[in-house]
Structures are given as C-alpha cells and as structure tokens.
Amino acid sequence: MLLKVSEFHTSFVVDENFSFANLCYFITSTGKKAGATAQAKEIFHSVSDRVTHSNGPTSPSARSRTQMYAVNTVPKPNKPSKYTPAWESYVAANLHFYLVPLAIFLRRARELEFSKAEFQKSMNHVQRVIRVFSPQLVRTIEILLDNQKETKDIRKIVDKHEENLGEFSPLRPKDGENRKRWDLDMLQDSMHNLLEEIVLQHRKTIGEQDFFERIGSRIEGVFGEGSKAEEIIISKLIQKAKVIAKFPSEYEPLPNTKRKDKGMFRGFSNLAASEHGQDSGSYSPERETTGFITEKGREQILYGARMCNAMNVNSLGDPMYSRPKSHEIKILVKWSLQLSNILNVHFGLCAPNQCKLYGEEATSTAEQLAKETEQMNAVGFFRFNLRWIADSRNWVVMYIGWKVLCWKLGV
Amino acid sequence: MVSKHNNHLTITINMIEEALKTSNESPAETARALLSFFSQEFPLGGEARFVRFFPLLLDRVFGPVLSNALLRDHEFTAEELKSLDSAWLLQSRAWKTSFSLASSGQSQPSSYSPYGKPHQSSSSVPKIENDPVVQLLSTSQTINNRKISHHQTDPSQLDSPRAPSFFQVLSCSSDFDLQILPNARSAFLFSELPRSVQRVLIHTVQHLGNHSSGTVTDAPTSSMSTNGTQLLECISIQPLQQKDMVQTLRQIISIRQFSGGNGLGHGNMSPSAHSPSAMRNAPRSPLRVNQQLNGGGGQVQDVLALEKSLKLNLPLWEHYFMAFIRFPLLIGKMSQVSKKNASGNGSVGYGSKRNNSQPYGEKVYMHLLKDYIKYYFSHEFDAVVAKRSDSKSELTDSKKDQALIRMMMEYWLEKHAYSSTKDAMMYLSSEGGNIGASGLQQSYDLAQLLTVGDKWGSNLVGNSKRQMYEAPPRQVQRCIKIAVDHLVCDPAITKQCKAVVKTRNDAMVKNEWPLPSIQTLLQPSLFNYIRTALRYGPIHVANSSFYAAVDLWLLWIEPWNVAQGK
Numbered sequence: 001m002l003l004k005v006s007e008f009h010t011s012f013v014v015d016e017n018f019s020f021a022n023l024c025y026f027i028t029s030t031g032k033k034a035g036a037t038a039q040a041k042e043i044f045h046s047v048s049d050r051v052t053h054s055n056g057p058t059s060p061s062a063r064s065r066t067q068m069y070a071v072n073t074v075p076k077p078n079k080p081s082k083y084t085p086a087w088e089s090y091v092a093a094n095l096h097f098y099l100v101p102l103a104i105f106l107r108r109a110r111e112l113e114f115s116k117a118e119f120q121k122s123m124n125h126v127q128r129v130i131r132v133f134s135p136q137l138v139r140t141i142e143i144l145l146d147n148q149k150e151t152k153d154i155r156k157i158v159d160k161h162e163e164n165l166g167e168f169s170p171l172r173p174k175d176g177e178n179r180k181r182w183d184l185d186m187l188q189d190s191m192h193n194l195l196e197e198i199v200l201q202h203r204k205t206i207g208e209q210d211f212f213e214r215i216g217s218r219i220e221g222v223f224g225e226g227s228k229a230e231e232i233i234i235s236k237l238i239q240k241a242k243v244i245a246k247f248p249s250e251y252e253p254l255p256n257t258k259r260k261d262k263g264m265f266r267g268f269s270n271l272a273a274s275e276h277g278q279d280s281g282s283y284s285p286e287r288e289t290t291g292f293i294t295e296k297g298r299e300q301i302l303y304g305a306r307m308c309n310a311m312n313v314n315s316l317g318d319p320m321y322s323r324p325k326s327h328e329i330k331i332l333v334k335w336s337l338q339l340s341n342i343l344n345v346h347f348g349l350c351a352p353n354q355c356k357l358y359g360e361e362a363t364s365t366a367e368q369l370a371k372e373t374e375q376m377n378a379v380g381f382f383r384f385n386l387r388w389i390a391d392s393r394n395w396v397v398m399y400i401g402w403k404v405l406c407w408k409l410g411v
Numbered sequence: 412m413v414s415k416h417n418n419h420l421t422i423t424i425n426m427i428e429e430a431l432k433t434s435n436e437s438p439a440e441t442a443r444a445l446l447s448f449f450s451q452e453f454p455l456g457g458e459a460r461f462v463r464f465f466p467l468l469l470d471r472v473f474g475p476v477l478s479n480a481l482l483r484d485h486e487f488t489a490e491e492l493k494s495l496d497s498a499w500l501l502q503s504r505a506w507k508t509s510f511s512l513a514s515s516g517q518s519q520p521s522s523y524s525p526y527g528k529p530h531q532s533s534s535s536v537p538k539i540e541n542d543p544v545v546q547l548l549s550t551s552q553t554i555n556n557r558k559i560s561h562h563q564t565d566p567s568q569l570d571s572p573r574a575p576s577f578f579q580v581l582s583c584s585s586d587f588d589l590q591i592l593p594n595a596r597s598a599f600l601f602s603e604l605p606r607s608v609q610r611v612l613i614h615t616v617q618h619l620g621n622h623s624s625g626t627v628t629d630a631p632t633s634s635m636s637t638n639g640t641q642l643l644e645c646i647s648i649q650p651l652q653q654k655d656m657v658q659t660l661r662q663i664i665s666i667r668q669f670s671g672g673n674g675l676g677h678g679n680m681s682p683s684a685h686s687p688s689a690m691r692n693a694p695r696s697p698l699r700v701n702q703q704l705n706g707g708g709g710q711v712q713d714v715l716a717l718e719k720s721l722k723l724n725l726p727l728w729e730h731y732f733m734a735f736i737r738f739p740l741l742i743g744k745m746s747q748v749s750k751k752n753a754s755g756n757g758s759v760g761y762g763s764k765r766n767n768s769q770p771y772g773e774k775v776y777m778h779l780l781k782d783y784i785k786y787y788f789s790h791e792f793d794a795v796v797a798k799r800s801d802s803k804s805e806l807t808d809s810k811k812d813q814a815l816i817r818m819m820m821e822y823w824l825e826k827h828a829y830s831s832t833k834d835a836m837m838y839l840s841s842e843g844g845n846i847g848a849s850g851l852q853q854s855y856d857l858a859q860l861l862t863v864g865d866k867w868g869s870n871l872v873g874n875s876k877r878q879m880y881e882a883p884p885r886q887v888q889r890c891i892k893i894a895v896d897h898l899v900c901d902p903a904i905t906k907q908c909k910a911v912v913k914t915r916n917d918a919m920v921k922n923e924w925p926l927p928s929i930q931t932l933l934q935p936s937l938f939n940y941i942r943t944a945l946r947y948g949p950i951h952v953a954n955s956s957f958y959a960a961v962d963l964w965l966l967w968i969e970p971w972n973v974a975q976g977k
Contacts, residue, residue: 068790068902068975068976068977069975069976069977070790070900070901070902070973070974070975071900071973071974071976072896072899072900072966072972072973072974073972073973073974074972075969075972081969081971082969082971082972083969083971084971085912086908086909086912087908087970087971088908088912089907089908089911089912089923089925090904090908090925090926090970092925093924093925093926094926094934094967094968096938097938097941097964097967097968098968099851099854100851100854100858100938100942101854101941101942101945101960101964103851103852103854103855104854104855104858104942104945104946105945105961105964107855108855108945108946108950108957111950111951112950113951125958125961128961128965129961129965132965132968132969157911157923157924157925160924161934164931164934164935165934165935165938166637166935167831167832167833168829168831168832168935168938168939169832170832170851170854170857171832171833171836180850182850182851183851184851186850186851186852187851187852189852190852
C-alpha cells in the first residue's frame with residue numbers, strides 16, 4: 001500500500017517495505033536539516049498516525065479516526081440561526097423541545113431584570129432563545145403542527161417522538177379531533193407580556209435619565225451604544241417575535257404614550273408634575289393632581305372605559321429631597337439643600353422646609369409624599385436647587401474647565 | 412519459582428490494601444502501586460486479590476457510600492466527614508507527584524484523545540492525563556492496549572496477552588482469560604441505588620410475596636418507572652436471585668406493613684395511588700401515622716437498622732459506575748455541608764477555596780467522565796478504536812452504554828418524580844383551571860411537581876408530600892452538560908437526518924427515525940428536566956439551574972451549530 005504525504009514541505013511516498021523506524025529517522029533528520037525540530041516532531045506525530053493506519057484496517061473511517069473532531073460552537077445572541085430544512089427530521093423528532101420549553105421560557109422571562117444595569121445581560125438570554133426560531137424553523141414547526149396530508153410522512157416521526165415521551169407528552173389534538181390545532185400563535189400572550197416588560201422598563205430607564213445621563217447616552221449613541229443601541233436591539237427583537245408568535249405587522253408591544261418632551265432639562269424638574277396621566281391619551285382614567293386615581297377613575301377602569309398604563313405611574317415626592325445618589329457627595333447634598341432652602345425662603349419662592357432627605361426618617365406614606373408633591377407644584381416657575389453642587393461629575397467638569405482656562409490664559 | 416512469585420504477589424497486595432485503608436496515603440503513590448500491580452502482578456494470579464480490594468479502592472476514590480447520605484440535611488458525624496474528606500476525588504488540592512511518570516521507567520501509554528491533538532509531550536507540562544489516578548481509572552490504557560494488540564503481527568506476541576488495565580479488568584474486556592471477575596459481585600447499599608430502581612425492587616418483592624413467583628421482568632411494572640425497570644434489566648444480575656436481599660426486603664415491608672396499618676401487599680404501589688385525585692380523597696392525618704409508628708416501638712428502630720444494612724450485590728462494573736455517577740451528587744452535598752460548617756467556624760472547606768478555582772478532585776472527575784462518555788458513547792468517526800472488535804463485546808458494550816445512560820438519567824435527571832400530563836391536568840382542573848384547554852400556553856402549568864409517596868409505597872398520607880423543587884448541584888449540572896454536549900455532537904445525528912430527508916425526497920423508505928438510540932433513551936428525562944428547571948429554577952440567582960437549563964435546552968435544539976472538521 002502506498003501512502004502519499006503531501007501536505008508537508010517534503011513530499012514523499014511510503015511503501016510497505018519502508019519500516020516505521022526508517023521513516024522516523026527520515027523525518028527527524030529532515031527536520032534537523034531544515035533546522036526546525038518542532039516542525040519535525042509535528043511531522044513525526046502526524047505521519048505516525050498515518051503509518052498506524054497503513055498497518056491496520058484500511059477502511060475510510062479508520063483512516064480518518066485521529067483527525068476528526070466535532071465541536072459545539074455557541075453562537076452569539078445576535079447571530080442568525082444556521083437552521084436549514086435538512087434538519088427538519090431532527091425538529092420532528094424533538095418537536096416538543098421546540099415548543100414546551102419555549103412556552104415556559106417566555107412566561108418566565110418576564111421576571112428578568114431589564115433595568116439599565118441588567119439590560120444587556122437579560123436581553124442576551126432572551127435573544128439567545130429568540131434567535132433559534134428563525135423564519136425557516138418557524139415554518140418547519142408550522143408544517144409539523146399542521147395536519148396536512150402532504151406532511152404525513154414527517155409527522156410519523158412526531159408521533160414516534162410523542163410515543164417516546166410517553167405519559168409526559170403534551171396532549172396535542174390529533175387528526176379529526178375537534179380541538180384547536182396547536183400553533184405558535186398560542187404564545188402571543190406570553191410573548192406580548194415579555195415584550196411589554198422590556199419596552200416598559202426601557203422607557204422608564206430613559207424617563208429617569210437626568211441631564212448628564214441624557215448627554216452621555218447621546219454620546220454613546222454615536223458609538224452605537226447606550227439607549228439608542230438598546231432601542232435597535234428591542235426593535236429587532238420585536239421583529240423576530242412577530243414572526244414567531246404571528247403578531248400583525250403593525251403590532252407594538254406598548255403603544256407610544258405622548259409624553260411631554262422637556263428636552264435636556266427634564267431631569268431638573270419633577271416628572272409627576274407634568275403628567276398625571278392626562279397626556280397619555282384619552283384612555284387614561286381620571287386622576288387627582290397628585291396622580292392618584294379618583295373614585296370616578298376607578299369606576300372607569302372597572303367598566304372597561306379606561307385602561308391603566310404602567311408608564312403613567314409617576315414618582316411621588318420632591319426630587320430635590322431624594323436619597324443621595326451614588327455619584328453625589330453626601331455631605332455636600334445636605335449643605336447644598338440647606339443653602340437652596342435659605343435662598344428660596346429669602347426670595348420668597350418657598351416656605352421653610354425641614355431639609356430632610358427621604359430615607360433619613362421613618363418611611364413616608366404615599367399621602368405624605370403626595371402632599372409634598374402638591375407643595376412642590378405650588379412653587380412657581382423657578383426655585384433654587386443647588387443640589388448639582390453635590391454631583392461629583394460636575395466637579396470633574398469644573399476642574400477640567402478650570403485647567404483648560406488656565407492653559408488658555410497661560411497661568 | 413512459583414512460590415517466590417506468590418510471596419511477591421502477597422506482599423504487593425498487602426501493601427496495596429494497607430495503602431487503600433490508610434486515609435492519608437498519597438493518591439498518586441497508591442495509584443502508581445496499582446498501575447504496577449495491573450502490569451506485573453495481575454497476570455500472575457491477582458484476580459481474586461483484585462476482587463478483594465475492589466471495595467476498598469472505591470471507598471478510597473469516591474469515599475464510602477453512606478446510607479441515605481444524599482438525603483441527609485447536614486447530619487454527618489465527624490467520623491463520616493473524615494472518611495468522606497479523605498476520598499481522592501473530594502480533595503481540593505492536587506496531590507503531590509514526587510516524580511513524573513515518564514521518568515519513572517514504566518512504560519506508560521501516551522494520552523488518548525479522540526478529538527484533541529494526539530501525542531502531546533507528557534513529561535514537561537504537568538497535565539491531568541499524566542496524573543497516576545487518572546491513568547489508573549481512565550480508559551486510555553485500555554484503548555492503547557487494544558491498539559497495540561490490534562496491530563501485533565508477531566504470532567509469539569499474540570500468544571501472550573498484554574497486561575490488562577484497571578478498566579479492562581473492570582469491564583472484563585481484557586485479552587486475559589478471566590475466571591473469577593465475570594462472576595464477582597460487590598455489595599452496594601440499597602438506599603443509595605437510584606430511587607426508581609429501589610421502587611421497582613420493592614414493588615417486585617412485594618408482588619412476589621403475593622404471587623410467590625415471577626421475575627423482575629414479568630412483574631406488573633407497567634405503571635412503574637420504565638427507566639428503573641430497564642436499568643435493572645441492563646444490570647447483568649438478577650436481583651431477585653439474591654435471597655438474602657429479598658428476604659430482608661420482605662422483612663422490612665412486612666414490618667412497615669404492620670406499623671403502618673395499611674397493606675403494602677395489595678398492589679397499591681402504582682403512582683396513580685399518589686396522583687392528585689387519589690391524594691385528595693385519602694384522609695389527611697399525619698398524626699395517625701406518627702402514632703402508628705410510635706406504637707411500633709422497637710420495630711421502627713429495627714426496620715431503620717435493616718434498611719441501613721440492606722445491600723444489593725452488583726457486578727463490579729455496575730458497582731463502579733453506580734458509585735461514579737452518584738459521585739457528583741455527593742460532591743454537591745459535601746460542598747453544602749462544608750459551606751455550612753465554614754460559615755459556622757470561618758474555615759475553608761471543600762469547594763470553597765479562596766481563589767474560587769475548581770477543586771482538583773472535581774477536575775479529575777470531570778476528566779474521567781469525559782473519558783468514559785467518549786468511550787461508551789463514541790462518535791461514529793472514533794468508533795473504530797478497537798472498542799467493538801467482535802460482535803460479542805459489541806453486544807456487551809451496547810448493554811453497558813444503556814446501563815450507563817440510564818444511571819445518568821436516574822441519578823442526575825430524575826431527581827424529582829415528574830407528574831404525567833394527565834395528572835397535571837387533573838390537578839389543574841381541581842384548582843379551577845380548564846381541563847379541556849390543553850394548549851401550548853398551558854405548558855408552564857403542566858410542568859408540575861405533584862405529591863409523591865415514599866418508596867415503600869405506603870399510601871398513608873403522612874408519607875406522601877408535595878415535592879419542593881431542589882436544583883441539582885452545580886457539579887451535576889456540569890456533568891449533564893458534558894454528556895448532552897457530547898451526544899449532540901454525534902455525527903450520526905447529521906448523517907441520519909440527511910438520510911431521512913433523502914429517503915423522503917426519493918419517496919422510498921418512510922417512517923425513519925433520525926436520532927441515535929442513546930439520544931432517544933435520554934429524550935423523555937431530559938425533556939422533564941429542562942421544563943421543570945425552566946419553571947421552578949430561580950431567575951434572579953446568577954448561574955442558577957434556570958440558566959443551566961436554558962443552556963442545555965439550546966444545546967439540544969441546535970445540533971446545526973456543531974462544527975465537524977479534520
């Protein structure tokens with residue numbers, strides 16, 4: 001038998017009379033001559049495999065033994081699925097693996113945290129699952145669930161799969177049964193709830209952004225990150241979800257509420273003051289100025305005349321007295337508030353305040369907070385709020401500004 | 412000359428036994444001594460001696476099998492903990508190897524890796540394959556021995572079979588003419604057998620008590636776990652032929668019957684007795700149960716003592732793999748125990764190394780697991796590794812493949828008793844749900860962990876309880892992933908799927924099944940495992956069983972991500 005080894009620098013032919021020892025000597029000496037011992041070793045190892053094969057069974061499988069590998073590559077969450085109809089029989093043999101865990105996952109995924117800190121991580125989990133269900137795979141699943149005559153052969157595999165699952169197999173309506181045929185559109189509710197949660201939390205995150213965060217987000221958007229990128233991810237997810245759960249093309253998980261856009265300075269004022277639900281369309285129930293639903297509003301909801309949108313739940317209390325944030329210097333918060341109070345009282349903008357931050361005292365009730373909100377709303381167009389002094393980021397900006405100024409002036 | 416050999420053999424074996432009994436003996440040194448025993452002493456008549464020290468070896472490697480160890484909360488005595496801690500594979504740190512195997516002068520086989528690079532240098536880099544414990548327990552020597560014997564052309568060499576490896580001896584697949592080993596048995600604690608196996612055995616013995624005849628297979632086990640029944644069938648020993656075990660089991664059943672008041676011998680073992688409807692109809696009086704058991708007085712103590720001592724004799728291969736597959740559960744339990752102890756006294760226990768790296772014993776275990784999985788569930792392209800040289804061994808190996816996968820299913824995947832779809836639907840309807848609406852959207856509600864009776868089949872309500880979801884230990888989750896990953900990578904799936912498509916297009920052969928047999932066997936257990944973990948697994952705990960189940964699920968449903976190459 002002849003074995004030609006051609007992928008090396010030195011091409012040679014080995015026959016049966018050429019002993020293994022001779023071959024080893026030949027390779028190592030060739031390697032030494034070339035001044036590449038490591039390469040010689042590699043050649044030695046590779047060739048020793050081939051020589052082993054030449055002495056042993058000569059079947060193609062035997063020859064390829066040491067060289068073959070199979071690795072499961074974990075795709076990235078945003079990569080398209082590699083599914084092709086060639087795998088149809090595999091899907092048929094595992095049909096309920098494509099349906100039942102998906103249904104459970106969609107139901108549970110709503111519990112995931114989609115706040116700013118956890119958004120990417122949670123979305124990765126959702127995307128990893130959703131990406132599997134490519135339009136082609138969804139089509140295959142539809143074919144397998146459909147009781148068409150043309151698909152009778154492949155559905156025999158599904159029957160065998162259900163037989164294999166035995167008593168744990170879901171009770172799917174069979175041919176001739178007068179129950180609703182299983183379809184992926186049965187998952188619309190779960191899918192909608194999940195998407196609603198994602199969109200809602202995302203909008204809340206954007207709504208809670210202050211001035212600097214909004215600027216930061218815009219800068220990040222230039223580099224394809226931040227809330228802009230998140231929006232793109234969400235919209236892609238919605239498009240995929242539409243294919244899986246067969247939502248209509250105009251489907252939106254959460255209709256856009258017409259919020260007053262206060263531009264860059266939204267972070268400085270109170271969100272609650274602006275909305276009270278009145279601006280979220282004619283579907284919102286009647287509310288008090290504090291945001292609480294009135295008795296009439298309750299009745300409206302009860303009779304189905306109005307609906308609640310979680311986006312309309314406003315924060316209560318005065319944001320000036322909110323707990324110190326991670327980017328704020330705690331001592332300066334207190335001082336800046338005292339200074340603001342003195343100025344407000346001096347100019348008659350506000351009544352004197354105790355200057356207590358939320359969380360310092362016993363928990364405030366909703367009524368107390370609502371009262372404070374009302375008091376705050378009673379304040380005119382302007383009041384002093386020097387809390388920005390406590391923001392460490394401002395100090396960084398000021399320091400850089402000062403340095404630039406010094407550099408410009410040559411001081 | 413013969414007596415000299417015998418003397419030498421006796422001394423060596425005595426030394427090995429001493430080393431195995433001593434908890435502080437170096438694992439590497441003992442493993443080396445064992446490697447030497449198999450290469451030199453075993454061919455000279457060490458078979459009987461091997462059978463004698465086999466239980467000692469298992470105790471040393473995996474720790475002693477303690478009664479109900481996995482069910483205990485944290486109640487281990489100091490002595491038990493000490494004996495478990497000294498198990499080789501429960502060691503956190505790598506054991507010292509004073510000299511490398513390559514320099515020891517022994518002819519050590521090179522590491523075998525069907526997918527990795529073969530012939531990697533072994534002496535310079537400390538690799539896990541070079542660990543004497545790994546070399547002793549892995550299949551690599553077996554494969555190398557077979558490779559060599561396969562290529563032997565010299566007739567004189569063929570006459571003298573090569574010294575067998577531990578694994579060859581264990582699986583009785585050596586070229587040696589083994590006389591004692593094929594019939595050797597080793598006792599395994601009944602309470603540590605997989606739950607469904609225990610149930611099937613109890614049921615069968617109980618059934619025999621009624622009918623005074625029959626075997627495991629002809630007993631009415633249709634309502635019992637088929638996996639448990641089939642695992643028993645895979646074990647090449649008839650448990651009912653073990654008279655001592657059967658007698659003790661009968662004794663326990665009769666005492667329990669007497670204490671419990673309700674008959675165990677009336678065929679009320681079927682899970683339907685514990686279905687939601689049956690459980691609701693039964694009177695709820697745990698107090699009555701306690702009174703009855705307390706009334707039994709000493710008999711309760713007797714029955715507990717009998718249960719603890721009850722053992723089933725297994726062939727050595729089955730015993731080894733029962734202990735091996737059960738082991739990750741033990742690692743999980745020991746991590747829990749040591750974490751609790753560490754939080755109590757601030758010490759650092761098993762698996763809680765400050766650098767958070769994987770304990771060495773666990774690494775060795777995972778390596779061995781991958782090795783066994785590759786050997787028994789070999790992919791088509793490496794099936795030629797002299798494993799299935801003749802039809803007889805092929806038959807035995809296929810039985811072993813089945814036994815191994817069923818053990819994995821029982822120990823790792825079937826921790827909970829999953830409720831059938833019908834039972835779950837009945838439960839839902841009793842809770843006010845719509846029984847007719849069994850749509851896809853009900854999948855979440857149908858993944859139920861309902862009430863389950865105790866293994867003794869008593870239908871006393873006090874003995875039945877609603878199952879709480881208990882996430883499998885992290886180690887078990889890893890093991891499952893390794894096994895599933897390997898099975899999904901099997902090129903046979905691709906080939907069979909393509910074949911089915913081809914036949915469909917050609918309209919020639921219908922009703923093809925694209926999954927290999929092992930994957931088919933695994934399917935129901937894996938399905939239940941995934942859906943239960945997805946439903947009950949904690950979602951706000953990082954790396955929880957929920958996320959492990961998502962990974963596992965995606966692995967299983969996307970075989971098209973497997974890349975094959977040369």
